[in-house]
Amino acid sequence: MSTVLVTGATGTVGRQVAAQLEEAGAKVRALIRGLGGGDLTVPESLPLDGVDAVFLVWPFATADGARAVIEAIAARARRVVYLSSAAVRDHEREVERLIEESGLEWTFLRPHAFAANALRWARQVRAGVVRGAYGAAAVPPVHERDIAAVAVRALLDDGQHGAVHELTGPESITQADQVRIISEVLKFPAHWAEIPPHQARADLLATGWPPEAVDGVLRFQADLVHHPAPVTSAVEEITKAAPRTFRSWVIDHATDFTLRAPGPEASGRAPGAPEATVPATMRAARLHEYGDASVIRHDRVPTPSPAPGEVLIEVAATSFNPSEIGLRTGLLSGILQVTLPHTLGWDVAGTVVETGPGVTDLAPGDRVFGLVEAAAADYVTAPAALLARAPEHIPLAHAAAIPTAGLTAYQAVHEHARLTSGHHVLINGAGGGVGMFAVQLAKLAGATVTATASPRSAAAVARYGADHVIDYTAEPLPGGMDVVLNLAGLDERAAAALAGLGKTVITIATPIEGGTHFVARNDPAQLATMAAMADAGTLAVEVAESHPLSELAAIHRRAESGGTRGKIILSVA
Secondary structure, three states: OOEEEEEOOOOOOHHHHHHHHHHOOOEEEEEOOOOOOOEOOEHHHOOOOOOOEEEEOOOOOOOOOHHHHHHHHHHHOOEEEEEOOOOOOHHHHHHHHHHHOOOOEEEEEEEOOEHHHHHHHHHHHHHOEEEEOOOOOEEOOEOHHHHHHHHHHHHHOOOOOOEEEEEOOOOOEEHHHHHHHHHHHHOOOOEEEEOOHHHHHHHHHHOOOOHHHHHHHHHHHHHHHHOOOOOOOHHHHHHOOOOOOHHHHHHHOHHHHHOOOOOHHHHOOOOOOOOOOOOOEEEEEEEOOOOOHHHEEEEEEEOOOOOOOEEEEEEEEEEOOOHHHHHHHOOOOOOOOOOOOEEOOOEEEEEEEEEOOOOOOOOOOOEEEEEOOOOOEOEEEEEHHHEEEOOOOOOHHHHHHOHHHHHHHHHHHHHHOOOOOOOEEEEEOOOEHHHHHHHHHHHHOOOEEEEEEOOOOHHHHHHOOOOEEEEOOOOOOOOOEEEEEEOOOOOHHHHHHHHOOEEEEEEOOOOOOOOEEOOOOOOHHHHHHHHHHHHHOOOOOOOOEEEEHHHHHHHHHHHHOOOOOEOEEEEOO
16 A cells, blocks of 8 residues: 655645545545644655655745755655646746656646636625636636546556646636636626726736736736637546546535535524625724724724735634733834734634635635734635634634634743643633633643632633632632743732742743743644644633624723633624
8 A cells, every 4th residue: 555645735736636545545644734744844844754655735936945855755755746837937847857856756747727716706706797807818727636636646656757747627718708607507697807907917916916926927818818728638648537627617616606604603694694705895893093992993994805825714703812902002012013003803713715826725615713913803814824724623703712812821831831740830810811721731731730710710710620729819829839820910019929939930921030921922833733622622612701893892891990701702793
């Protein structure tokens, strides 16, 4: 049985390669960027022991680092299939050259236009009109299943060494006819509307594409009007099956165009409700000035579009973090780079509705969560590399409780305190959102946990697994701890007292003399770890309160007066 390492295993082609390899009886190792198990930027981390062949997707716009990866593959495996492109851009040509010189058995796949590129029109299709230049430009769109089928044969069969396969669909179709076919299949009254090239250029630039890329695309499309891209026979010759038509691809991806919600928890819509669409404008909770909670305004603003490497997320929920009070009042203006007006919200859970150029690991319909800016809105754009897939076994909105609080707790426990079995830790202020995760992660690390909490939070803290829960309003705090983890704001006297209770002091709130004060960083791999723990039932994600985003100002007021506890999420529906 062959063992094949599939890089980009959640991408458009990679997920099909992995599935078809398993169907063929091969053993698959899936390399998923940002989710552990190896990283192309760290060649020595690649799980190559016992691997016979590698399906290589190089997701970067430069060949920097490719030599080390290819050398690592050549040292362990005997065969590589590289997903290049018909354009053979400079970095792709360099990767091909490095592979040719590596001593590996190699096959290059150079697909022409992906049928999946049509998903860039999804929002316009739903609106009824797709506007663009060069509607008569014709290409033979290729189904990702056919690309994967060729890859599988090259990975498992002999006889493909040194082959370069240009892959296309069975027919050349104009852009306007692609829209017509989509409309016929989906029963949407959509049509192509021709616009001048200068307007198309402005529209593409507005989405964040670099000018050189925009100009290259438009030149290519103009040439395709008079010189349609040729159809090749490579798919049928290698797979012994006729390539799939564009119409069949649309049928396979109907839900990607309609963006049906994964479930009522994901969007707040009842089953059978109308499909999601992306409007031209959206609601956003913004600051135009610093001040009390009354400065939070709910504005109508343009819906953003994803730039290269980004995705557009339909927000299911964001969460409230006490530090946002400091942002709102201006206390953090010297620390954070904020330009007014500023959209609030750092935590997001939602559904991908659009992908920008270069995104391969996420697709419309994927449920994600992460630490981003401007999440207190109907939609938010975010770099795909900074997101993780949301837990599947909790409501999507509840995943918004994890990023800021979860990352802070994870890094406090594992990176700063380095808790292990036998350690005794005092977690001060365990009744908040960070405390929920810190207590659980400390227990999972094997530590004995003493936690302070108010009477109204004590039961929850005990439920998270604390060995001892102390009412700090009535009981003295114990000393002799290996680690003291402070999650609460303190006056000078309390901070000094806490400093003497442990060998190591970690604080995320008030700085403590002799202690380590830190601010959590974004880490998608750690988010993915916590998502897996939540799905496995080893990490509880409890939401103390859930409110509509319209009540954000009221939450700020309650928090300032000490009237909140636990993790609060704000649903966006």
